[in-house]
Amino acid sequence: MNKTELPAIVWLLDDEPQVVESLQWLLQTVGLETCTINSALELLNLPLDQQPGCLLMDVRMPLASGLDLLQALKKQKILLPSILMSGHADVTMAVRAMKLGAADFFEKPFNDQQLLDSLQAAIASHRLALTKQQLLTKLTQRYAELTEREQQVMLQLICGVQAKKIAANLNISPKTVDVHRHNLMQKMQVNSLAELVHAAMLLGLPLAFSF
Incomplete structure (x- = not known):
């Protein structure tokens, strides 16, 4: 099963068992x-992006704070959204959390429905991010499988260069350009030039060509 189709999981990290x-x-x-996650060390060693979900954690904890963990997760390029909670929140703390990439920030006690709504939104965003990540991985693999000549033709096609001009630029015949384009x-598993351009944009390829 595709990991984006797996059921969502909410990871809980709080040093208060009752909470x-x-x-x-x-x-x-x-x-x-x-x-339930028992420690910061355990959190940083979990496969957090293997299925859709969200991390719900307290700000004030022993050893490493929620803000420290946010920073560590950001450094590891973890896609999983984080929602922070605190019983002693202030504006500065909330602003810092959001700057570090927190999806939301709640002061205890919080409104249950607001928290649930925020969790569902975060899970939906994570599912979308995982989908995009998987697509980018596939596109990167497909692009790497192109021959050097096919990559040269593709880089000009996505910039709107006509077949005859591509042929002249590469010193090959227009018919050969058509063969490379077909292949x-x-x-790349695309059916149109528009789809090819979209794939190129996701790959970060230049859309302006100079020969």
């Missing part, structure tokens, strides 16, 4: 699976 228990009960009432379109 964790209460959150587990709340999330289970709406059918969300939960997994690269098949390898």
Whole structure:
């Protein structure tokens, strides 16, 4: 099964057992699976991007704060969204959390429905991010499988260069350009030039050509 189709999981990290228990009960009432994390070290070693989900953690914890963990996750390029909670929140803390990439910030006690809404939005964004990541991985593999000549033709095609001009630029015949175009379109698994351009944009290829 594609990992984006797996059920969502909410990772819980809070050093207060009563808070964790209460959150587990709340999330289970709406059918969300939960997994309790016992330490910052455990969190940083988990496969957090293997299925859609969200991290829900407290700001103030022993050893490493929620803000420290946000920074560490950002450094590891983890896509999983994080929602922070605090019983002693202030504006500065909330602003810093959001600058570090937190999806949301809640002060305890929080409104249950608002938290659930925020979690569902974060999970949806993570599912989309994982989908894009998988697509980019596939496109990168497909592009790498093109021959050097096919890549040369593709780089000009996506910039709107006509077949005759491509042929002149590469010192090959227009018919050979057409063959390369057919082959690269098949390898990239696209059906039109517009789809090829979209794939190129996702790959970060230049859309301006100079020969």
